[in-house]
Amino acid sequence: MKRLSSLTFSLLLICSQAFSQTAPSSDIGAIKQNLKKLNVLGSVLYIAAHPDDENTRLLGYLAQEKHYRTGYLSLTRGDGGQNLIGTEQGELLGLIRTQELLAARRVDGAEQFFSRANDFGFSKNPEETLKFWDKDKVLGDMVWVIRNFRPDVMICRFPTTGEGGHGNHTASAILAQEAFSAAADPKRYPEQLKYVGVWQAKRLLWNTFSFGSVNTTSPDQFKINVGGYNAVLGKSYGEIAAESRSNHKTQGFGSARQRGDAFEYFKTILGDAPKNDLMDGVDLSWNRIPFGTAIATKLIAINKAFNSDAPEASVKSLVDLLGDVDQTVATNKAFQTVRLTEVANSSYDYWHKQKTKELKDLIAQCAGLWFEAYAKEPVYAVGDKLNITAQLITPYELPISALKINLGDEISSTAINIKGYVLEPNQLLTRELPPIFLNKNSQPYWLESPRSLGSYSLANDTLAGNPENEDVPTAKFDFTIDGKKLTYFRKVMYKYVDPARGEIYQPLEITPPVTANLAEKLYVFNNTQPQTVQLKLKSFTNSTGSISLKQVAGWKISPAKIDFSNKHKGDEWTATFSIAPTDSKTNVAQLQADVNVNGKTFSQGILDIRYNHIPAITIFPPAEAKLVSIDLKTAGKKIGYIAGAGDLIPESLREVGYDVHLLSENEILNGDLSAYDAIVLGVRAFNVSQRIAYQQPRLMEYINNGGNLVVQYNVNNGLVTKDIGPYPFTLVNQRVTEEDAKVTVTDPQNAVLNYPNKITDADFNGWIQERGLYFADNIDSHYATPLQMNDTGMAPNKGSLLVTNYGKGRFVYTSLAFFRELPAGVPGAYRLFINLLSKPKN
The missing domain is CATH 3.40.50.10320 (LmbE-like)
Known part of the structure; x- marks a missing residue:
């Protein structure tokens, strides 16, 4: 027997997102939990x-x-x-x-x-x-x-x-x-x-x-x-x-x-x-709303009659119950004389909306009704057409009907009529929706505008609370189930099959027409020699235009612009500019790239963040980089780096000309460590690397033979060994969080403050977020502590920097937040960190 089917899709605005799939779970456990929730x-x-x-x-x-x-x-x-x-x-x-x-x-x-x-x-x-x-x-x-x-x-x-x-x-x-x-x-x-x-x-x-x-x-x-x-x-x-x-x-x-x-x-x-x-004093029952007693009575009967082996048998009674919930609005005449906004804000209306949504979801779960909408491609550009495929299926012989698929009056009046189509049990229905034009990229709403130190700037205060963007492409599904119209929403996703992980869903990327990524986020100059600045451009649509760098006072930039033409979706190319400071004075500036595409200007790059435990993240940061001219002297060239929890120190050191090599365990235990002018341990290495305890004796041998070892901060809990240095000290949860806290030099003759750069008070200007964290305490007398600092109202703390000679070499432990300061291009932090790497020749 043929059954009438009716289905309508439309793009609306909602903010919910699922990871592994767009449809909620419909297993018996989820259904039973949701049946219980309906009554609360x-x-x-x-x-x-x-x-x-x-x-x-x-x-x-x-x-x-x-x-x-x-x-x-x-x-x-x-x-x-x-x-x-x-x-x-x-x-x-x-x-x-x-x-x-x-x-x-x-x-x-x-x-x-x-x-x-x-x-x-x-x-x-x-x-x-x-x-x-x-x-x-x-x-x-x-x-x-x-x-x-x-x-x-x-x-x-x-x-x-x-x-x-x-x-x-x-x-x-x-x-x-x-x-x-x-x-x-x-x-x-x-x-x-x-x-x-x-x-x-x-x-x-x-x-x-x-x-x-x-x-x-x-x-x-x-x-x-x-x-x-x-x-x-x-x-x-x-x-x-x-x-x-x-x-x-x-x-x-x-x-x-x-x-x-x-x-x-x-x-x-x-x-x-x-x-x-x-919840003492709170009515948690359906008595909370007018005419709720009858609904509660029916729910008891539905729960009692529910059959785990045949959840579809509950669909009719749930649909009837939904009709009863809707009817209470019409029959409660008190709501007819109240202003619309007051109705929308009433306690009854609130619970009506909540329980209506729960009921509709439960009906779909019991009906085994699966439906979704997905895009043909993972990436689209602003101004492009979005092509969407919709699918739905039910495994049961149920009166679920539909007539039409369209994109709704808000987007398009185009409709696809499918009168007479029979939605047979367990038969997948697939339909292509008319395309829509995209007019906004998918940048997270809280990153659309520059922020202050402590808060994001929102285009609209009503966006507050949302975990993600509301204005994402969303399909609207209108069904007729047992004679009642029900509307559902599904976020439009892209899905693909990964050979190792199986079917993967990921959010759509809606991009600027052309993005421009500067090769580095930071360019550090220690002289007036020009550096090459390379931009990687990517087109996400057919494009013609030009790329330029905005002129900045105190810097020479050439050429003025570079043209491009006849670029197609997926094309990538590079543009190269030359930049140099006009003098050797300390100068910090922001460099911005502008892309003119088809008569419009864009200034955004693209950045992907990929981890298996969360959905793919794509954002469009400003096409910017920081220019820093520093009076910086360096000593030595080759640095060995032992990775910790993750930081950007190696990239920062390469910016000023160091040859940084990430050391493997085999190289640490069996290699010639004397080839390195300094070896640096990444942040929290003694917390996250179980092998560092076995490598530590070899590192002590490296110092004893004349090497220079620099250990960055670790937290006091979860250390794989307490023997971090050649002499004892302990780590404590003490910080200096005021980034402009006064720093006092207590050992002005110490080499780390004089070679190759003379450190002055000015070198502690412009630090970000904090001075340091997890300072050292109970410090052995072999260590020099050349710096002292404290937050307002706190006692002076000397545990931010420990230095000692050991054998022919030098050991340095620092709790200063170099992992934040160097990537941010703080000039004084660079000068001090270079000093830590630079053991004077005897």
Whole structure:
């Protein structure tokens, strides 16, 4: 028997994204969990400062056991953290950590939100944090998220009293308290009320903790046992938490699965204190909305009748229930006399939208209905046509019908009629959609404009909260299921088959017509001799135009421009310019490339970030590089480098003429190390390389025979050996986070401050993010400590730079943040680091 089918596609704006596939899971476990969630009308918002601050066990418990709508608001994207798996720092690290958080949420079942705050690095106090973050803007973002999410209970990870250590942590708690009240006040951020209503959560709790030596829990605190076992998922919440947290790979937070009782403790900060349950005083049932009692009764019957062997048998009753949910809007006459905006902001309308979406997803799951839309190619240029293929299938004999496929009135009036098409069970339907023109690239919204030190600039305040772009190509699917029209959305992706990994989905790349990548992000000059600056250009469409470098005061650039013509999609070529400083004075400038294509100017490069644990990331950074002219003397030429957690020091040294060779273990143990003027260990080498303990005696032998060994910072936890140098010292979690903190020279005659460059106070100007981290303490008397520094109000610290002679050679340990300063082109940091590499000849 033929069945009528009706399907409509249209490009809309949504922000959700899946990794491995676009369709949600429809296994029996997922269906059962979603059936339970339908009967719970409650929400919890967890708030902290960074990716990895969240309590994944608690989030998993709230989302998967209690079935609350659960969210995590991370005020930052973790841009200032460390990267244990690559060299990305700053915004690039923030992009990775954003995707790691989204991967974690796919495991524990919570949702993810962000503010515009930038993680500018470690901060010792909340006052500094709030100054850099632009408190009013970030608070507004939090209020916006709260008014949209409408949490019944808010939970902050950290207290306002400083036990969280990091100033960002304390600031997140301070802001959470203010946002709790501000979200309910119509006088606060009234511009938001055009879109959302005010909202007052029932209570704000602090999820107390026991971290290391800091224990903020006590037996008299309200507590819940989150260590239970979910039989539907076949996992305990300790196991779910470990899987979720282990997605934070850049931070090295792989976690062991835990089983058995585990209690979480809470202190009430604002609102009524819970006595028996986290949600005391909150109606979590369908009684929360008008006419909800009948819906709850039907849900009980649907749950009771559900057959795991035949989930499709529940489709009709679920569709009927959806009709009942919709009907309650029409029958509640109170809503007919209220302004449209008030209806949109009503508590009823909020839960109607949430439960309607859950019901529709559950109907598709029970129907085994799979559908998606994907692009023919992975990359398109702005102005090009996007070609989309849509597919759908159901394995069951169900009344799912459709008539038409089109792109919607918003995009195109073109339609493909398929009247009479029979959607047979288990028969894949494939249709090509009419193409659309692309008018915007896929740059992440928070990177579209230059940012300040502490916060991103948003084109529209309503973008706050979104983990990713809203304005992405999205297919709209209109079905008729058992006589009722249901609408679904799927993000348009590109999919391909990798021989080793199988079918892979990745986000579409929508690029500028031509991108220009400068070969280096930093060009360092220590004389007036010209250097060649090479640009790699790539065309993503048919193009003709020119490339030029903007003229910069104090620099000579030639030629003025270079033309190109008849370039096709995929063509790559290089353009070469000559640049030189006009004099030998210290000069720092920004170099910008402009590409004129088909009458329009673009100034963007392209950068791909690829890791197997997250979706592919492509961004379009400014086509810029930094020009730095330094009065710099060098000594020696050949540097051996032992990789640590990942940094850009080798590239930075090559910029000033050093021959840098990455040493293998075989070369360290068996090679002729005397060939190297210095050997440098990358950041955290003693934390991440298990083999360094076996290589250490050979490195000590290298020093003893006249070599120069420079060890960069390590953290105090997880050292593979404590014998870092020839004489003892310990590492402690002490930092100088003020990048302009006063530096005092305590040993002015020390060679590291005089050869080959004379280090002065001026060399400590212009540093970024911090002076140093994880300083040395309990320092043996063999070491000279030529520098001393401290943050405001803190005691002087001499543990940033340790120097000692050993045998015929020299050992240097430094906690100074050269891994940040050199890639940023800080002149004084270059001069000092070159001195560390340059042992004077005896």
